[in-house]
Amino acid sequence: MDGHDRLLAAFLAGDLDRAAAREWDEHLLECEQCWRAVREDRAGRQAAGLLRQPAPDGLADRVAFAVELAAVGAAAPHLPRRTVRLRRSWLAATGAFAVGLAVTLLVLLVPGGRTGMPASVAAVARYAGTMPPPAHQAGLATGNQAAPVAVGHPVTMTAGGQHITVRTWRLRGTEVVVATSGQPFPMPPGAQGTSGGGMAWVARAGKLSLYCVNGRTSELVAAPVPAAELAALAARLPLA
Amino acid sequence: MGGDHRAFLDATMPYVDVVYQVARHAAGAGQDPEDLVQETYLRAFAAFGSYRGENTRAWLAAICLNTARSEARRRRRRPWEIPAQALLDALPMDRADEARDVADVVIAGLDARAVARYLAELPEPQRLSIVLMDVAGYTAREAAEVLGCPRGTVLARVHRGRRKLAQLLAAAGVSNGRP
Numbered sequence: 001m002d003g004h005d006r007l008l009a010a011f012l013a014g015d016l017d018r019a020a021a022r023e024w025d026e027h028l029l030e031c032e033q034c035w036r037a038v039r040e041d042r043a044g045r046q047a048a049g050l051l052r053q054p055a056p057d058g059l060a061d062r063v064a065f066a067v068e069l070a071a072v073g074a075a076a077p078h079l080p081r082r083t084v085r086l087r088r089s090w091l092a093a094t095g096a097f098a099v100g101l102a103v104t105l106l107v108l109l110v111p112g113g114r115t116g117m118p119a120s121v122a123a124v125a126r127y128a129g130t131m132p133p134p135a136h137q138a139g140l141a142t143g144n145q146a147a148p149v150a151v152g153h154p155v156t157m158t159a160g161g162q163h164i165t166v167r168t169w170r171l172r173g174t175e176v177v178v179a180t181s182g183q184p185f186p187m188p189p190g191a192q193g194t195s196g197g198g199m200a201w202v203a204r205a206g207k208l209s210l211y212c213v214n215g216r217t218s219e220l221v222a223a224p225v226p227a228a229e230l231a232a233l234a235a236r237l238p239l240a
Numbered sequence: 241m242g243g244d245h246r247a248f249l250d251a252t253m254p255y256v257d258v259v260y261q262v263a264r265h266a267a268g269a270g271q272d273p274e275d276l277v278q279e280t281y282l283r284a285f286a287a288f289g290s291y292r293g294e295n296t297r298a299w300l301a302a303i304c305l306n307t308a309r310s311e312a313r314r315r316r317r318r319p320w321e322i323p324a325q326a327l328l329d330a331l332p333m334d335r336a337d338e339a340r341d342v343a344d345v346v347i348a349g350l351d352a353r354a355v356a357r358y359l360a361e362l363p364e365p366q367r368l369s370i371v372l373m374d375v376a377g378y379t380a381r382e383a384a385e386v387l388g389c390p391r392g393t394v395l396a397r398v399h400r401g402r403r404k405l406a407q408l409l410a411a412a413g414v415s416n417g418r419p
Contacts, residue, residue, distance in 0.1 A: 006392065009399035013380060037403060044402025047409055048359065048374035050352040055260035059274055063256060063281045064249055070282055071245035 008034060012041055117205065118186035119160030121212075121220065125205040127155070127166055128177040128222035148237055151175060160186075169237055176223040176233055184218040202227055213239065248288045252281065255297040261376035262301050265359070265367070266308035276311070280304040298382040301372060305386065358408040366401030369394050374402070 010016055011024040028035050117125070151168040158164070164181045179185070187193070191203035191210075203210045209227040211234055212220045221234045259280055263273040280303050284291075293299045359367060365387075372383040373394070380398070384391040 005399065006396055009395045010392070012399065013395050015395070037399075040403040040406040041399055042402075043406035043409075044370075044404070045374050047355045047405055048370050048402065050355050051265070051359065051371075051375045052261060052377075053264065055257045055277075056274065059260060059277060060253060060256045062274070063278050064253060066278050067245050067249060067281055067285050070285055 004034075005037070008037060012038065117188045120162040120164060120181065120183075121185050121188050121203075121205075121210065123157060123159035124164065124166065124177065124179040124185075124220050124222055125208055125210065127157075127179075128208055128224070129206065148176075171233060171236055174223055174225060174233065176221060176237060178237055178239065179220040179222070181218050181220075184214045185212045185220045187212075202230070244288055245285065248285050251288075251296050252284060252300060255300050256281075258297055258376045258378070259300050259304055262304050262371060263308070265371040265375065266305050268308060268312040271308070271311055276304065276308055279307050279311075283307055295382060295385060298378065298385045301376070301378065301382075301386045305368070354409065354412065355405070358405055358412070361408060362401050362404055366397045366404065369397040370401045370405070373398050 007016070007020075008024070011021060014021075016024065028038060148169040148171040151170050155166045156164065157166065162181050162183045162185075164179050166177055166179045169176045169178065187201045188203050188205070188210075191201040191212075193199075193201045199215075200211070200213045202212075204227060205222075207224045208222050209225055209230040210220060210222050211227075211230045212218065213234075219239050221230060221237065221239075223230055223233060225233065256277065260273060260277050263276040263280065267273045267276045280300060284300055284303050287303075291299065359370065362370070368387060369383055372378040372386060373380060378386065380391050380394050383394045383398075387394065
């Protein structure tokens with residue numbers, strides 16, 4: 001690009017002072033070559049402008065959620081878990097939170113978490129660990145047959161090479177996470193099989209109880225309730 | 241770091257849309273622009289504690305480009321390769337109604353997919369300058385900060401790139417979405 005073209009670029013950018021700009025205005029009336037350059041510049045700018053496209057719905061929420069998780073991951077080694085709960089309420093409240101949200105970040109966060117726990121199970125446990133404590137503990141196993149209410153939208157993540165869809169349900173004041181995967185969730189150390197061949201198992205992870213049922217798909221239920229109550233909760237959920 | 245994430249989100253979330261504009265054209269083959277935006281924000285968050293810059297959106301764009309570069313290296317592919325089909329599929333089929341005031345220029349009626357195709361043919365410095373300024377809406381000064389070159393250089397690259405893009409489109413006879 002020669003000096004003439006640089007001056008033209010500066011003119012088009014509005015960089016020239018008033019006198020110089022007036023000279024260019026007059027020059028463009030006379031010079032067909034420069035006038036063509038101006039028209040091409042304008043056409044190119046308009047063409048490029050066609051490529052603007054708004055960010056997809058839910059991208060901002062996905063990004064914010066990933067950052068929240070990263071913050072949790074950074075804080076978790078130093079703080080009690082209850083102090084690093086995610087603010088899930090805003091996530092549940094936002095209508096833009098896209099179905100199928102991909103939070104592959106969890107894969108990165110999980111390894112430092114629960115020693116010896118399979119990555120996919122640890123990812124679900126970490127996610128479930130962000131839930132608020134139950135509003136009340138009594139009467140979960142028996143009595144009232146209130147229907148579960150979906151909280152927010154499903155979240156998808158990949159952990160340990162396992163693709164997982166996580167849904168959250170609220171049932172009588174308790175939030176329960178149900179993770180579904182096409183691959184079986186591996187039994188963590190200390191888990192107890194409740195049926196032959198590892199078709200179902202229960203385990204504890206901190207304050208969480210985990211209950212896994214393997215069928216056509218593998219479903220891992222997690223909630224901050226005693227293990228004895230989890231099966232009763234799971235029975236009321238629309239598992240596959 | 242955990243305590244900073246609110247401040248980070250407050251400072252950076254207004255720019256998700258412009259970062260997405262950059263990511264769509266910086267993502268390499270097989271790389272999802274939305275993943276690139278997310279990775280950009282995670283890297284930015286990791287560095288936020290030491291960030292002392294004044295222009296957050298320029299900082300984010302620079303991280304986005306570097307992240308795309310890293311990913312391209314990781315995949316051992318040519319950096320800045322436009323994700324041909326993925327990008328074209330993501331573009332609107334016909335936005336000729338937005339191409340106003342083109343009667344007096346070379347091109348009448350434009351197909352965004354054709355624009356993307358020919359934009360991809362421009363040399364990288366021109367292409368990135370156009371993406372930053374004309375697509376994502378960065379100022380020349382911001383683009384210069386992102387690309388690490390003088391503002392005048394960015395203006396020159398944008399000017400050359402726009403002209404070349406217009407010439408390519410005109411030569412191809414792009415009109416009303418039908419090249």
